[in-house]
Amino acid sequence: MVSICPSMSRILVPVDGSEHAENAFEYAVEHFPEDDIVALHVIELPEGYFAAFAEDTESLPQVEDAKERGHQILGDIESLAADLDAEVETEIISGNPPDKILSYVEDEDVDEIVIGSRGLSGVGRIMFGSVAEQVVRRSEVPVVVVH
Structure with missing residues (x-):
C-alpha cells in the first residue's frame, strides 16, 4: 500500500523591517504552521554615479551598513x-529586491x-511601484499580500 502524505511547502516571506513585513511573517506562521518558512x-x-566608480558595490560603506541592518532585521524575525x-530559516542576499525575490523563488523551489503590502521606502514606491506590486505582477507562484 502506498501512503499518500501531503508534502511540506516552502513559503517565502520577504522582510525589510517594516510593520507590514512583520505582519506578513505572522500571517505565514499562522496560516502555514506545518510548512517551511523562509524569511x-x-x-x-x-x-548610478557612486556605484559606477566602485570596484565592488558590495564593499561600499552604505552596503556594509545595510548588511548589518539586514542581520538585525533577521534577528528580530527569529525572535518573533x-x-x-x-x-x-533566514537568508540575506543583495541586488534588486523584486528580481532577487523572484529568482530565489525559482532557484529554491518556493x-x-x-x-507585506508596503515596505520602508516611500518616494521609491511612488516613482517605481512597490516591491510587492512588482512581485505580484511577475510571480509564477501564488502571492498573498498582507497589510
Whole structure:
C-alpha cells in the first residue's frame, strides 16, 4: 500500500523591517504552521554615479551598513518566530529586491510568497511601484499580500 502524505511547502516571506513585513511573517506562521518558512532580506545595491566608480558595490560603506541592518532585521524575525513557537530559516542576499525575490523563488523551489503590502521606502514606491506590486505582477507562484 502506498501512503499518500501531503508534502511540506516552502513559503517565502520577504522582510525589510517594516510593520507590514512583520505582519506578513505572522500571517505565514499562522496560516502555514506545518510548512517551511523562509524569511528573506534583500539588500538593495546602489546604482548610478557612486556605484559606477566602485570596484565592488558590495564593499561600499552604505552596503556594509545595510548588511548589518539586514542581520538585525533577521534577528528580530527569529525572535518573533521563537515568540510564536515557530521555526524560520533566514537568508540575506543583495541586488534588486523584486528580481532577487523572484529568482530565489525559482532557484529554491518556493511554493508561495507572503509579502507585506508596503515596505520602508516611500518616494521609491511612488516613482517605481512597490516591491510587492512588482512581485505580484511577475510571480509564477501564488502571492498573498498582507497589510
